[in-house]
Amino acid sequence: MLNFIKKKIALIWAKNHVKETQTFKKNAVEDQEKLLLSLVKIAEKTLFGREHQFENIHTISDFQKNVPIADYEDLKPYIERVKKGQRNILWTETPEYFAKTSGTTSGSKYIPISKEGMPFQLNAARSALFHYIAQKNNSDFVSGKMIFLQGSPELEEINGIQTGRLSGIVAHHIPNYLQKNRLPSLKTNLIEDWETKVDEIVKETEKENMTLISGIPPWLIMYFEKLIERNGKKIKTLFPNLQLIITGGVNYEPYREKMEELLGGKVDIIQTFPASEGFFAFQDDFEKEGLLLLTNHGIFYEFIPLEDYGKQEAKRLTLKDIELNKDYALILTTNSGLWAYSIGDVVRFISKDPYRILVSGRTKHFTSAFGEHVIAFEVEEAMKATVEKFPAQITEFHLAPQVNPIQGLPYHEWFIEFEREPENLENFGKNLDEEMRKRNSYYDDLISGKILQPLIITSLKKNAFQDYAKSEGKLGGQNKIPRLANDRKIGDFLETLKR
Structure with a gap:
């Protein structure tokens, strides 16, 4: 009876949420301009805002003249000051978290996540699930066990700022109503060696009623292969109620055939586009190609045609300027204090109503x-x-x-x-x-x-x-x-x- 109530409530929440999202899908261009000017106004008195004359920015064009494209190395001097505990540097307060990532040229990167930015990371993931539930008209997976293949949730502290991998940070914000259904155990999640960790996850999950599994495709494949090796059964036979797989991090399509063979049966797939810098898009229709760009989630987007990326006078486009089926370097301004930040991802629009993208590569790859x-x-x-x-x-x-x-x-x-x-x-x-x-x-x-x-x-x-x-x-x-x-x-x- 409790599971029936939980599923019914999830279905009602999902349908109401999807109705509420229609506004931002229709008003993306207007919302983006308002968002940018709001972010600039909030950060006007920060060190970065004073140095870039935020008080004189009243249009997108003003912003583009005053704030150059930046990569991590450009923002690193500011981030180092934030790491020392200084306030009002890139954003009005010190970050709630640093998401620590590995960089190829900068060593470890410390990406700030503000108290304003963290809820958007969580709400985007929830929105992806709600869109799926509403479209499927089915929320059965909420009554089973769920697994998120992720990094360790153990965090360190840098001058009062909790620091760790994004997936580990997110693990601390899983709603209470999902905690009982969530695997693996904290003890297993804390294991650093990945092969040992996957072996333990296999042992913890192989006898459970798994209904939702999330992770990036290469490591899902590793997990599935180990399950099959131990049990001699395809995944859908082992987990007959597995309904949904959520992927992110890389394009799923090259892995689809291999995944389908390992699964051995029908499982719905939702692709997402999260990063330490923000949660940018998700597949709002699991039966169609393309990810819905989240234009009201605290992130202002600019786009540079890939053939012009890196050039001194490269034109910075906004949503109203983009063309379909063309590759653009993605530039972000966020409510965590990243300003005209080149994240290194390349996107391609396949729809303008609403704005849907494919992740087509990396600027450095x-x-x-x-x-x-x-x-x-x-x-x-x-x-x-x-x-x-x-x-x-x-x-x-x-x-x-x-x-x-x-x-x-x-x-x-x-x-x-x-x-x-x-x-x-x-x-x-x-x-x-x-x-x-x-x-x-x-x-x-x-x-x-x-x-x-x-x-x-x-x-x-x-x-x-x-x-x-x-x-x-x-x-x-x-x-x-x-x-x-x-x-x-x-x-x-x-x-x-x-x-």
Whole structure:
């Protein structure tokens, strides 16, 4: 009876919530301008606000003239002052939290999350669930067990500011009504070694009535494989009431076939786009492609056409200026004190009513050793199209340029870990090259002009990418291996793991 009441209440809440969201979906452009000017007004007396003359900002154009695009290195001097306990630096108060992330050039990054910003992180996740419940007209999963594959919830303190991984911070804000249903145990969640942690999660969950599972696709796959290895059953057989999987962090599509095989039955998927800097979008219709951009969640968005990103006079666009099916570097201004911050993600709009996006890559993850500027979306779509034509299955892949081959022309080398290798790898490679040439005209020109030879595939042994992640101390949590590189740092390691 209690479960029936819980499900009924969840359904009512969900439908009411979805009705309330119609306003922001329709008024996104107007809401964004109001939000920016509100953030500027609030932070007018901060150190950053005084240095950038916030008192003279009355329009988006004023803001863009006064506040240049910044990356973490640009904001680091301010963040270091905040870490020392100074107030009124980037935002009116010290942050409630620092989300600690690993950076490639800056070492550890400390991303501020204000007391105003934290609720939006939580509300966005709740909104994603409510949209699903309302569309499905079913909330059965709330009565079962739920698991969130995440980092340790253990936090350290820096001058009174709680600091840790975002997923660990969020774990402290799970509503009481969900705590009884939530797995794994705190003891297991505190385990730092990822393989040991997953082994313990498997033991804790394999006999439970799991109805919702959340995590990034590579680590969901690792968890599912361990469950199958121990129990000899596909996931849907092991968890017959599993209804929903929530993913984020990377594009789900390249993992879909592998996930479906492991699941062995129908499970709904919701894709999300969270980060330490904010929760930007989620799939508001689980049956359609695209993620709803959250335009009233404390974040003002700007967009730079990818081909102009990094140029001195690159034009900064707002929602009213964007074009469909074009790639943009995502720039954020947040209610946690990030100002015109380049997060490094690339997005592509597929709808303006409402604004829906695809995450198409990273500004730093591309291959352009020969001027071709290949991005993640192109390689993922090319791989997807090729796999559909061949009886093959991909676990993971990475593309690196080979600029100085021992003989012959340079080429793109694709390091692929196959779950099921195609019968004819040569034909698979030819088709993949053709699909790439369709999607990137610069690459096509390089091939036809005999500057590059067609791509070459290096087939890797099982668990090669896990071995690479382990070697870098990045196994588990929200760590992701780049699909693309402009050098051979990852490629040279993977070369040692070929079949």
